[in-house]
Amino acid sequence: MVIFTCIFVFLTVVLSGLCTIFLTFSLLSNEWETVTYKVEGVEELAKLKNHTLQWLPQELGRLEIPADQVDIESKLKTKKTVVVYLVPAFGGVNNLCPNITDAAKFLIKKDGYDFDECISYLSNEKILSRDSWLDRMRNLAMSCAMVCLILLTFSAPLGILGLFKKQISTIMVTGVMYILAGVFGIFNLVFMHFKRVKPDGFYTSTTLDHNLPEEYMKQRIFTVGWPPTAEWAGLILCLLASLFWLLLAKIYRFQILSPT
Numbered sequence: 001m002v003i004f005t006c007i008f009v010f011l012t013v014v015l016s017g018l019c020t021i022f023l024t025f026s027l028l029s030n031e032w033e034t035v036t037y038k039v040e041g042v043e044e045l046a047k048l049k050n051h052t053l054q055w056l057p058q059e060l061g062r063l064e065i066p067a068d069q070v071d072i073e074s075k076l077k078t079k080k081t082v083v084v085y086l087v088p089a090f091g092g093v094n095n096l097c098p099n100i101t102d103a104a105k106f107l108i109k110k111d112g113y114d115f116d117e118c119i120s121y122l123s124n125e126k127i128l129s130r131d132s133w134l135d136r137m138r139n140l141a142m143s144c145a146m147v148c149l150i151l152l153t154f155s156a157p158l159g160i161l162g163l164f165k166k167q168i169s170t171i172m173v174t175g176v177m178y179i180l181a182g183v184f185g186i187f188n189l190v191f192m193h194f195k196r197v198k199p200d201g202f203y204t205s206t207t208l209d210h211n212l213p214e215e216y217m218k219q220r221i222f223t224v225g226w227p228p229t230a231e232w233a234g235l236i237l238c239l240l241a242s243l244f245w246l247l248l249a250k251i252y253r254f255q256i257l258s259p260t
Helices: 002-028 039-049 102-110 132-165 168-194 227-257
Strands: 033-037 052-056 060-066 081-086 089-091 095-098 220-224
Touching: 002 132, 002 168, 002 227, 033 039, 039 052, 039 060, 132 168, 168 227
Parallel strands: none
Antiparallel strands: 033 089, 033 220, 052 060, 060 081, 089 095
């Protein structure tokens, strides 16, 4: 019985460690989605609208648009035109990062824009709330990810304490905490998926949308990366780990009631 218990404890700890690694790396990753543009669609649109288009490295587009076609409250003028950028980017649950070269950043700064650093969704300075659905889904996803990570952070030490002290109640609470972490992880996946399902899911609600006409935003391509798959794997491991913790509590209880 002792050998069986040791093997069960080992498997429980391994499952807990793996689910923590998978969920932590996926939730903190900046590769949930990649934002690019349909090159042919952008070129056709620029030709149709008589806009001057220049492609820079890494599919960064620079557009010169007549000033009367842009919101007059936020114009960066070059003579009688406004310069706007089609910025490729990659992002995660908490932020969005421009995917551009240092030389391009220097040129962009000359035109009055600042895309140097990743844009945190918690920042009020670089967030443009243009789509309430996107904002709501994004905020809910961040909240669920935060709760999931907090539960994972406290579950492991609590479980180890329960194993050393052989406290059945602590071990059971650990199992419940892993279940809750899995539930909030599932909610995070759902909210991350549904923030792009609406027809106006082409917004980023950040300064990357600044001055950019909606027609060009509709040419965006959102490509899903590896984190959702990794999170699914982590969630399966998390639910298995929670089951093992609860079974482990029953094993310890059986050993206490039947010491022989």
